[in-house]
Amino acid sequence: MSLECPECGAAVQLPEDVLAGEILACANCAVDLDVVSANPPEVMVFEEDEK
């Protein structure tokens, strides 16, 4: 599965066994992406809550 990084537009490959809630890094811009949904695939930029 491939979709577009919301930050830089580069293609992001989602592993076949990816789960909703996983955090993946864009290989191009390194931004953290939150897998909102695995099927259909949807990601959004993840920003951690300040501790």
Next chain:
Amino acid sequence: MGEITAALQTLRDRWTERHGIAIADLRVGANGAVEGSVLTRRQWTEMTQALPEATPSNVVILEDRATPAPGWREIRGDGPVSLHRTTDLAKLTTEVEPSDGALRWLGNWGADLVQTDDGAIAWAAPERLMPCDAPETWPTLPLLARDERLEGNADTVDKLEDCATTHLGTPYVLGGCSRQRIDCSGLMSRIFREVCKAILPRHSMDQRRCGVRVGREDMAPGDLVFARLIDTRTAHVGLLFANTDGGLNVLHASQRAGEVVCETLDQFETGYRFMGARRVLRGPSA
């Protein structure tokens, strides 16, 4: 030159608003070039964007390890030293032990600004530190880089478990990184430093970039499991070990329990939502 000076002041004001203080020594040299130092690469980028004509080629970035440090410090006395996010030393961000070695000293602005070997930059009370010679190599242990793995095997996993078990019951304190108090990423940092003689990044979201991705169904003993506190975006990390039922246990510094605990993966996931797993060991059965 007046415009450059004004632009530099605008930058200092912005950084002060952002951090409470601007760690920047910037001035205009005789030839019109900007000279001095900034703390971070982000600040350097902002400076070059604000002053494209000013040739800021003589500005060092203090956080860069390749930049000669203004000084070095070692810990005075016994026990860990607390490092804080702010100059008032009120917000614990990490701790260093005397055995962790020298700290890069970046300067004093009411408190000492230091950089630890795992990359953290924070404030310390000067009275716990004393000047020392620059170490021959720094960091003295290898720092695990993005996507990098450590050599290890089943024996390494056993040693990680033995070491991690000695931390059971240690109170959870955000920013803690010692035997007296510890947080989730601090626990991982201490265990891998002691057993693998390697340094993990200090914070869990940076630890998440080490090693290689492992799917949830392929997790194995020795892997790091990352999760978020349910209904939050607060990242958390634990270490996986085999349990006697053929499943996996998670050993972690639990914010919920208030201490380092070991529980089954199922128990762990009653309070944390799976966010990923990373294999940081490379070797037979690891």
